[in-house]
Structures are given as structure tokens and as C-alpha cells.
Amino acid sequence: MIYRWKNIVKNSVPLLTICIVIEIMAGQILQGNQKQLLILPILLVSIPVINGVGGNIGSILGARLASGLHVGYIEYSIRDKNMHKNLAVILLIGTVAYAILAVLIYYISYLRDIEMDINILNFISIVLGSGVLLIITTSIVSVITAFLSFKKGLDPDDMVAPVVTTIGDTMGIIFLFLLIEVVGI
Amino acid sequence: MYVKEMVIQSLPLLIICGLGEIIAGSTLSGMTRMLEDIPGLIVVIPAIIALRGNISTAFASRLGSAYHLGIIDSDNMWNEELKQNIIGSLTLSLIMSIIIGTLAYISSIPLGVSPDPIKIVMIVVLAGIISGIILTLMTIIIVFLVFKKGYDPDNITGPALATFGDIITMLCILGAAIFVEVIL
DSSP: OOOOHHHHHHHHHHHHHHHHHHHHHHHHHHHHTHHHHHHOTHHHHHHHHHHHHHHHHHHHHHHHHHHHHHHTSSOSSTTOHHHHHHHHHHHHHHHHHHHHHHHHHHHHHHHTTOOOOSOHHHHHHHHHHHHHHHHHHHHHHHHHHHHHHHHTTOOHHHHHHHHHHHHHHHHHHHHHHHHHHHHOO | OHHHHHHHHHHHHHHHHHHHHHHHHHHHHTTHHHHHHSTTHHHHHHHHHHHHHHHHHHHHHHHHHHHHTTSOOSSSOSSHHHHHHHHHHHHHHHHHHHHHHHHHHHHHGGGTOOOOHHHHHHHHHHHHHHHHHHHHHHHHHHHHHHHHHTOOHHHHHHHHHHHHHHHHHHHHHHHHHHHHHHHO
16 A cells, blocks of 8 residues: 555645645735725635636646656756746736736626726736736746756655745735735725 | 647636636625624635645645556545545644644734634634535546546646635635534
């Protein structure tokens, strides 16, 4: 038998605990800004979307880099042309996805008749702005995690997703409130 | 030219996942009253959702490896290896849920918010365990179907679990919060 439940638990608890401590920090930022969120529930609709896409972009890039490093068409170098190309394309795809989803969130919330005392252009600027800042962050984290774990002999496939989603969740919420401050509601 | 291929394969998937997240977010936006009434509830939400994602994707990826190693397949699915994996995932859900509730309570005190510790821990444990059971079953069914078709589970289970997982977990948090508010 390969799997024993005690080993699964023992091996997972340390990394999961680190992830949870960081996620609780994200939760405390939400709690601190709860008034603003309750006044404008459309922001609550947007949070999982911003964080979800950010995590996906980082994970897709990480999986691509991991395959490239394993197979050998991406070199372990910060100057690697193929890595730069992957980075540029994934950032472009993420930006387009955020633009489409921002419009969808706005109109779905409009149809659901939830409180939304916010101009559509301001709303799109907030979602797109925090989204683009987030995918730049998750992409950089993804490249660093993939390269470092590859160098240390760990499988990047195991490392990138948890690291990217955890850092992404916290940074996504910080960028959202930053953009609310900058754009205004 | 892999640029075109990346756009064609990834963009639709991102939009579909985004639509799933809009459903999860809409559930959250429907909970405004409860978020006001239960201080500390909003603190645990990102942690439960992330925990669920991490445990179930790891579970699915172990099943994927077990498949590649020839330990399980669609004809020989319900064996001791799978049972050990199920017990491991559910035990992790229970332990980590208790840690989330406790950490959320402790970290709230210096910030001037005082949640009811019993309420918060109960909500996290209930939501963690129930979403854990549902997602474990769902993972097994998805992996079984993927085996049957002869696809590689590694390509499919991740995005599928990410999209459904967040919606199911958010609904479980809502259900657990309502239940705890009623009985306490």
C-alpha cells in the first residue's frame, strides 16, 4: 500500500497551516473594510472573481513553465525568451478575461437588483486595475516559484498552485481596496 | 504558433471559471445581513475556500498519480488506497477547520473585534466537513468518469474542482452560518 492516511495528514499540515495564516490576514483586511463592502455588495461579488482569475493565471503559467523546464524548451534563466513570451501572452489573456468579466459582473448584479451606487466606468476601472496588478504579481510569483522549486529538485507542479493562490488571495484584496481608493466610488 | 493555441484554450476556460466565481460572489453578496450579525464570519471565508481548494486538488492529483502508477482504475476503484486517501482528506478538513476558527478568533481580539468563539469555530468546522464530504465524493466521481474515458485526470480535475469547489464551499458556509444562528 502506498497511501496511509496518517502520512497524508502529517505531510500536509505544515504547508496548509502557513496558507491558512496568510488567508486569515486576507480575511482580517476584509473585516477591517467590512462597512465599505456592505454598502456596495457588488464588491463582494467581485472578490472571488478577481482572486479566482488571478490564481488561475498564475497556475496556468506555472504549469506551462514546469512542463517547459522538464522537457527542456525553457531554460533556467531569467532572460529565457520562451519564458518572456509565455509571460506576455498570459498577461494579455488575463487582461481580456478581466475586462469581459467586469462587464458581466456589472450587468448580472444589475439584473439581480443588488445595491450598486457606482458608475460602470469606475467599476470596470476598479476590477480591471486590481486584476491587472494581481496577475502581474501572481505571474512573477509563479515564475519565481517554478524556477526555484525546479532548481531545488522539487516538482514545480506541486509547489506553484498553493503558493500562487495563497499570495494571490491576499494581494487581490489589497489591490481591490487600493483601486477603490484611487478610482473612488 | 502557440500564442493562438494558448488564447483559444485558456480564455474560454478562464471566462467559465469566472462565471462560477460570479455565482460564488453572488452567494457572498446575499449574506450581507449575516456578515453584519456574526462578527468574524468574513475573516474565515477566504481561509475555508482556500483550504477546500488545496485539500481537494491535492486529493485529485494523488488519485491522478495513483492512476498513472496503475494502483487504481475504473474497474478497481474502491480499494484500500482510495479509502486511505478519503480518510486522510477528511481528517485534514477537520483539523485545519479547527485551526482556522481558533486563529480567526485570536487574531480578531487585538483588532478590536470580538467574535463569539464557539459560533465561529462551529461554523468553520461544519462548513469545512460538509464541503469536504461533498467535494471528496465529487472528485471521486469526476476521476472515475475521466478514467472510464481514458483521459489524463491531471488535465481535467484541477479546473473542474476550482470552479465547483468555490461555489459549493460558499453555499456550505452560508448553510452552516444559518444553522448555527438558529441553534445558538
